[in-house]
Amino acid sequence: MSTTSTYTRHDTTFDSHGTSCAAWLYRPEGVVAPPVIVMAHGFGAIRVMRLDAYAERFAAAGFAVLVFDYRGFGDSDGQPRNVLSVPMQHEDWRAAVAYARSLSGVDTTRVVAWGTSFSGGHVLHLAAEDHDLAAVVAQVPHVSGLAAVRSSPIRLAIQLARAGLRDAIRAAFGRSPYRVPAVGKPGDVAMMTSPDAWPLVQRLAAGHRDRFERENIVAARIALLMALYSPGRRARRITSPALVQVALQDVVTPVKVAMNAAKRIPGAEIKTYDCSHFEPYLDPYFDTVVGDQIDFLTRTVG
Numbered sequence: 001m002s003t004t005s006t007y008t009r010h011d012t013t014f015d016s017h018g019t020s021c022a023a024w025l026y027r028p029e030g031v032v033a034p035p036v037i038v039m040a041h042g043f044g045a046i047r048v049m050r051l052d053a054y055a056e057r058f059a060a061a062g063f064a065v066l067v068f069d070y071r072g073f074g075d076s077d078g079q080p081r082n083v084l085s086v087p088m089q090h091e092d093w094r095a096a097v098a099y100a101r102s103l104s105g106v107d108t109t110r111v112v113a114w115g116t117s118f119s120g121g122h123v124l125h126l127a128a129e130d131h132d133l134a135a136v137v138a139q140v141p142h143v144s145g146l147a148a149v150r151s152s153p154i155r156l157a158i159q160l161a162r163a164g165l166r167d168a169i170r171a172a173f174g175r176s177p178y179r180v181p182a183v184g185k186p187g188d189v190a191m192m193t194s195p196d197a198w199p200l201v202q203r204l205a206a207g208h209r210d211r212f213e214r215e216n217i218v219a220a221r222i223a224l225l226m227a228l229y230s231p232g233r234r235a236r237r238i239t240s241p242a243l244v245q246v247a248l249q250d251v252v253t254p255v256k257v258a259m260n261a262a263k264r265i266p267g268a269e270i271k272t273y274d275c276s277h278f279e280p281y282l283d284p285y286f287d288t289v290v291g292d293q294i295d296f297l298t299r300t301v302g
Contacts, residue, residue, distance in 0.1 A: 006030070007059035014068070014099035016092045022075035023068035023096070024052070026059040027105065035110035035134060035301045036064040036100045040093065042117030043142075043191065044084060044182030044218045046074030048211070049204045050281045054114075054290055061294045062302065064106045068096050074215070080177050083219040086229050089119075093126050097133075110134040110301050114293075117253065117277070118142045121231040124261075127242065128234035134301045135241045137293050140253055140277050143232030143261040145225075147254045152193075159189045164223035177219035191218060194251045200278035232261030241300040242268040245280065245289060252277040269296060 006029045013020045024047065028034055037058050039051055047067050055065040070092050071078035093113070101108045112135045115123035120141025127136040142148060149157060160180065167178040184190025185198045205212035244262035248255055262270045271292050273285055280289040 005060055007056075009055075009059075012066075014095055016071055016095035017088075019071045020077045021068050021071060021092060021095065022077075023066050023099075024055065025103075026055050026063075026065040026067075028059050028062045028064065031062045033105065033107040034062055034064045035112060035297070036066060036103065036106045036108075037112040037114050037137075037297070038093075038096050038100050039065060039067045039114045040070060040089075040096070040119045040122070042115075042119050044073070044082070044216070045117075045204075046211075046215060048074070048208045049201075053281075053286070054293075057290045057294065058297075061298065063112075063297065064103070066096060066100050066103075068092070080219070082179060082215065082217050083177055084222045086222075086225065089122060090125060093119075093122055094130075097126070097130065112137065112297060112301055114139075116140060116280075121229065124238065124242075124265075125231040125234060127240050128231075128237035131239045133240045135243070135297060136238065137243045137245075137296070138262075139245045139280055139289065139293075140247050140250060141231075141244065141258065141261075142253055143230065143235075144254070144257045145227040145229040147257040148252070149227045151251055151254055156189065156193060160191065160220065160223035163189065163220035167220040168224060171219075171221060177221070179217040180220045180223075182216050182218045191223065192252060194277070196276045196278060197252070200276070200282065204278065204281055232257070232264070235261050235264035236266070238265045238268075241296075243271065243293065243296040244268055245271045245273065245292065247275050247277055247280060248272050249274065249276040249279075 009026045012025045069076040113123040114137040116139040120138040181190035183192045183201045242265045
């Protein structure tokens with residue numbers, strides 16, 4: 001595949017079960033029928049939080065890229081807002097991949113699923129059932145719900161369970177969601193409170209901090225279900241070439257569990273980085289992380 005330094009980006013939408021999902025579509029100029037990478041963000045996050053930085057690098061390397069927000073998040077439609085449902089996000093992924101396969105001017109036989117953190121788990125789940133994917137990239141992926149829950153302080157886990165129960169009761173009676181912050185500081189009642197989480201996510205949201213502060217919420221019912229979502233269990237079913245990137249200082253996605261899941265993927269390439277969960281998106285690690293992704297995709301898909 002040829003490389004290019006120029007590309008275009010335009011807004012588009014696709015339908016997911018009757019709701020419109022907002023997406024950016026990047027097209028490299030001068031590349032005939034490029035592969036297309038489908039991307040979405042992690043837990044409660046939206047595409048403006050530096051997914052464009054990755055997409056720009058991929059487009060400059062000659063890939064088409066589709067970057068979307070889940071239903072109820074970011075620029076996508078959907079009510080109520082900020083309700084994170086794993087099955088619904090899986091549906092959004094399938095709809096996004098189907099849309100990518102319908103695009104003109106791209107090689108629809110070379111579709112890549114790229115996910116990070118929670119969506120890193122989603123793409124592993126997807127790749128275990130969609131064997132027509134050309135490749136999968138899972139950056140600091142969520143692989144074990146039980147391990148993720150165990151990594152939280154006991155007091156926080158209890159507080160989140162109470163919040164989740166309150167939200168579930170409200171939902172049962174048709175009331176509006178009870179939400180908690182997706183990311184908070186240590187001691188906050190939030191889904192992610194590791195010492196590095198708040199300051200680094202603030203950097204991820206640079207230029208969009210007002211929006212981040214408004215949308216840094218998620219319906220608390222997901223806290224009751226986290227332990228049940230372990231996409232790493234399906235790792236052996238993946239047949240696509242896979243790159244799994246693990247942060248060695250990760251306390252959000254425990255390292256040992258992530259490594260064990262990655263090793264169960266037949267033929268997977270595993271890269272490790274001496275950083276925490278949120279640092280791959282940022283300098284000084286970003287160039288190395290995205291460079292490894294481009295190298296992997298160029299060899300396996302391009």
